[in-house]
Amino acid sequence: MITLPEKYIPLNPDVENFLAQTHKLYIGGEWLPAQSGKTFPTIDPSTGRELTQVASAESADVDVAVTAARRAFDEGPWRNRMTAAERSKLIWRLADLIEAHGEILAQLDSLDNGKPLNTTRTDDVPLSVDHFRYYAGWPTKIEGATIPVNTPGMFNYTVREPVGVCGLIVPWNYPLLMAAWKIAPALAAGNCIILKPAEQTPLSALYLAQLFEEAGFPPGVFNVLTGFGHTTGAALTEHLRVDKIGFTGSVETAKHIIKASVSNLKRVTLELGGKSPNIIFADADIENAIVGATWAIFGNNGQSCTAGSRLYIERPIYERVLQGMADEARKIKVGPGMYTEQPDIGPVISREQLDKVLGYVDEGYAVGGQTVTGGKRMGGEYTEGYFIEPTIFTQVDDGARIAREEIFGPVVCAMPFDDPDEIVKRANATEYGLAAGVWTRDLARAHRMAAALQAGTVWINTWGDTDAASPFGGYKQSGHGREMGKEALDLYTEVKSVWINTDG
Numbered sequence: 001m002i003t004l005p006e007k008y009i010p011l012n013p014d015v016e017n018f019l020a021q022t023h024k025l026y027i028g029g030e031w032l033p034a035q036s037g038k039t040f041p042t043i044d045p046s047t048g049r050e051l052t053q054v055a056s057a058e059s060a061d062v063d064v065a066v067t068a069a070r071r072a073f074d075e076g077p078w079r080n081r082m083t084a085a086e087r088s089k090l091i092w093r094l095a096d097l098i099e100a101h102g103e104i105l106a107q108l109d110s111l112d113n114g115k116p117l118n119t120t121r122t123d124d125v126p127l128s129v130d131h132f133r134y135y136a137g138w139p140t141k142i143e144g145a146t147i148p149v150n151t152p153g154m155f156n157y158t159v160r161e162p163v164g165v166c167g168l169i170v171p172w173n174y175p176l177l178m179a180a181w182k183i184a185p186a187l188a189a190g191n192c193i194i195l196k197p198a199e200q201t202p203l204s205a206l207y208l209a210q211l212f213e214e215a216g217f218p219p220g221v222f223n224v225l226t227g228f229g230h231t232t233g234a235a236l237t238e239h240l241r242v243d244k245i246g247f248t249g250s251v252e253t254a255k256h257i258i259k260a261s262v263s264n265l266k267r268v269t270l271e272l273g274g275k276s277p278n279i280i281f282a283d284a285d286i287e288n289a290i291v292g293a294t295w296a297i298f299g300n301n302g303q304s305c306t307a308g309s310r311l312y313i314e315r316p317i318y319e320r321v322l323q324g325m326a327d328e329a330r331k332i333k334v335g336p337g338m339y340t341e342q343p344d345i346g347p348v349i350s351r352e353q354l355d356k357v358l359g360y361v362d363e364g365y366a367v368g369g370q371t372v373t374g375g376k377r378m379g380g381e382y383t384e385g386y387f388i389e390p391t392i393f394t395q396v397d398d399g400a401r402i403a404r405e406e407i408f409g410p411v412v413c414a415m416p417f418d419d420p421d422e423i424v425k426r427a428n429a430t431e432y433g434l435a436a437g438v439w440t441r442d443l444a445r446a447h448r449m450a451a452a453l454q455a456g457t458v459w460i461n462t463w464g465d466t467d468a469a470s471p472f473g474g475y476k477q478s479g480h481g482r483e484m485g486k487e488a489l490d491l492y493t494e495v496k497s498v499w500i501n502t503d504g
């Protein structure tokens with residue numbers, strides 16, 4: 001049994017039992033150890049201590065999982081004999097089970113990721129349930145068309161079919177939710193899945209596999225391989241019998257995945273990072289904008305693909321917004337996500353991310369940037385964890401690395417602007433295009449900006465909203481394809497065109 005720091009919320013007994021288990025790979029409806037026998041630790045980022053060990057899948061395990069998923073897809077009942085209505089009911093049942101076991105999943109994600117239990121209880125888990133419920137309604141509504149072709153006697157129609165075996169590779173910032181974004185539409189379309197959770201946060205995915213079993217999914221429809229990117233992830237993306245990879249993570253890894261996908265030209269969809277511009281005009285509701293811009297960056301500790309990390313403030317209100325944000329940022333309680341006295345945000349995910357983020361902070365200072373608040377790792381009782389103060393930089397040029405590159409931590413660059421017509425060019429001068437925000441009371445300007453910004457999502461007088469029903473994804477190097485909504489079904493289906501000679 002693991003011992004947790006005394007200020008931690010007592011663990012749910014099922015979580016305690018789960019952590020004490022030997023964690024295996026979930027393949028073809030069975031729990032199998034990695035063939036190499038290798039395991040690796042998952043770490044609590046609030047303490048740097050090991051939570052438990054999980055199996056480390058390598059290419060031999062990937063091969064067994066692909067064979068199981070392939071068999072389930074090619075020969076099993078899931079796609080070949082079950083009706084759409086039956087698949088729909090199973091997905092809904094899974095959603096009910098996730099809801100019923102929500103406290104366990106919330107605790108596992110909070111332990112593994114460090115984020116507050118309040119957040120996993122009220123956001124990550126309920127949003128995952130919503131996601132499965134939204135897509136549970138889709139199997140019975142995925143339709144083809146009849147096409148009025150220009151050939152006498154020919155009847156032409158389309159059918160939407162599942163792509164096949166999908167390798168879903170997800171990150172650690174919202175472990176359960178990022179998995180749900182991919183699993184739910186893939187299931188709704190009738191695919192079979194191999195989920196590879198991030199090595200930093202494998203626990204909720206393993207627990208989810210138990211719920212798939214309890215819901216009664218046929219074996220092989222859902223498989224979980226825990227392991228590292230360069231082993232498990234790479235073997236999945238190279239595998240000749242995997243039809244599709246759905247990925248969320250870094251641009252660098254996405255480029256490796258595209259290269260590996262050349263093996264069989266598998267389909268690839270990518271949801272990547274950003275350096276999202278957040279633009280506050282002088283005519284905005286300033287108090288709302290201050291709170292909104294603060295949480296746009298510090299929500300989830302800046303570890304969001306949509307973090308509002310480039311802040312542009314119109315000159316007349318620059319000082320006021322900056323001071324307001326600094327006051328807000330200083331009020332943010334940072335601490336272990338499992339503390340009885342709940343913090344607002346937790347640590348960053350790992351030692352590696354801590355070093356990366358602090359490296360950017362050092363570089364910000366080195367190029368003449370100044371911080372109005374934050375700028376340091378937190379000490380005292382937090383020394384063992386990976387805690388960083390919410391940090392606001394000023395005196396930074398658009399061209400500086402900290403203003404251009406994704407930091408993925410609690411660091412924002414606040415920059416003034418003078419010309420409302422020029423700001424679109426500055427906002428769009430990035431290789432990314434995931435999200436953008438605009439704060440203004442001028443409705444015409446809001447619409448002009450929404451049209452001009454090169455981003456998959458534009459938020460006006462708000463930030464960070466997503467919904468299972470609304471498409472989400474990136475322009476430029478922020479990705480390929482749109483997740484969520486009916487758009488996600490395009491990612492998980494092939495269209496077949498059937499010609500019938502009715503004369504013959």
Ligand code: NAI
Nearest residue numbers: 170171197198228229233234249250253256272273305408
């Ligand atoms: P990563 O993109 O390397 O990892 C994400 C997932 O990809 C993990 O499951 C990992 O095991 C897997 N992976 C890694 N290398 C792979 C490979 N060669 N083939 C197949 N799968 C592979 O991200 P990482 O290293 O955790 O974080 C680095 C940076 O990436 C962060 O600082 C942040 O800037 C960005 N990032 C962006 C995310 C987003 O939501 N857009 C999420 C996580 C990270």
Ligand code: MG
Nearest residue numbers: 229250252253
């Ligand atoms: Mg990586």
